[in-house]
Amino acid sequence: MTADDRIQMARTDDRVLGRLLTSIADDPFSESEILARLFREGGGAHTIGVTGPPGAGKSTLTNALVADVLARTEPDQRVGVIAVDPSSPFTGGAILGDRIRMGDHSGDARVFIRSVSNRGVLGGIATSTPAVVAALDGLGFSHVLVETVGIGQSEIDIASTCLTTVVVVPADWGDSVQASKAGFLEVGDVFVVSKADRPGAERTVADLSAMLDIVPSEGWRAPVLPTTALDGGGVASVVDAIEAHRRHLRQSDAERARQRSIAVATVEAAVETLTRRALAERMAPDVDAVVDRSTDPWSVAASFVDNR
Ligand SMILES: Nc1nc2c(ncn2[C@@H]2O[C@H](COP(=O)(O)OP(=O)(O)OP(=O)(O)O)[C@@H](O)[C@H]2O)c(=O)[nH]1
Ligand SMILES: [Mg+2]
Incomplete structure (x- = not known):
């Protein structure tokens, strides 16, 4: 089957799409021909990262x-959701949890939900996530949402994978100082104070807003919006803000800059994948020599980099 045939099938059959994305998530280079085609056709999707601490909502x-989003888009447009899961790929407890919470849309033909493993890579997203996002973009999805595991220090990656980054902070997340430490403030285009039905929401909104006052904004002031997503409260305002951010990007030089950082992150992730693989192959014989102590780790490392 040609790459074009497979792309055509992935457009019309979600099982084919699912298998293609599994393969891409596993190893983008195994699908390089398809990715090359899809990438050239892409660029139309609004990619939206949703990040925040574990359990934030x-x-x-x-x-x-x-x-x-579905209520606002044309009936022929599709929304993709990628949940980057900290544990095993595609099966397992945590993913099941996400499936259940996203269960509202599991039977909706306009929604495609996929979990990818982050394979223990720090940074909140897997190295293959940019490739999965690019594939859905190239297949014509109008919106691609990426939920990342929030792991404290390293939500930064998601900001260089998506056009708009939504940072979710729970209402009762008392220690707001942590926010600045975690680098949340710099990456968020839209801030959501979730579980606003709980005590502390107003204070958290005020604290976050005050902190954002001192972050350089470059023409876009990130709004801080309370939600009670369980019953849909405040969600329309978040989508309004996400759309406003997209318009802001379009109307300023910021879009090119954002796309540039996405390009850098995507190339870097791909280089990392190839480099690790090449290194593992080249290292294997020398590792035995290190174990035998006939050479040492530093001499081996130096021999790679200097290419002696
Ligand atoms: N009271 C209240 N609880 C909420 C709200 N939104 C989410 N929750 C609850 O918070 C818990 C965590 O919600 P999730 O949406 O799974 O949070 P998450 O950030 O995706 O969690 P991880 O992916 O495991 O990091 C669940 O028990 C939700 O029911 C809300 O608006 N109000
Ligand atoms: Mg989750």
């Missing part, structure tokens, strides 16, 4: 965002 919010 990211999946619940993502589910509600999808419902609102």
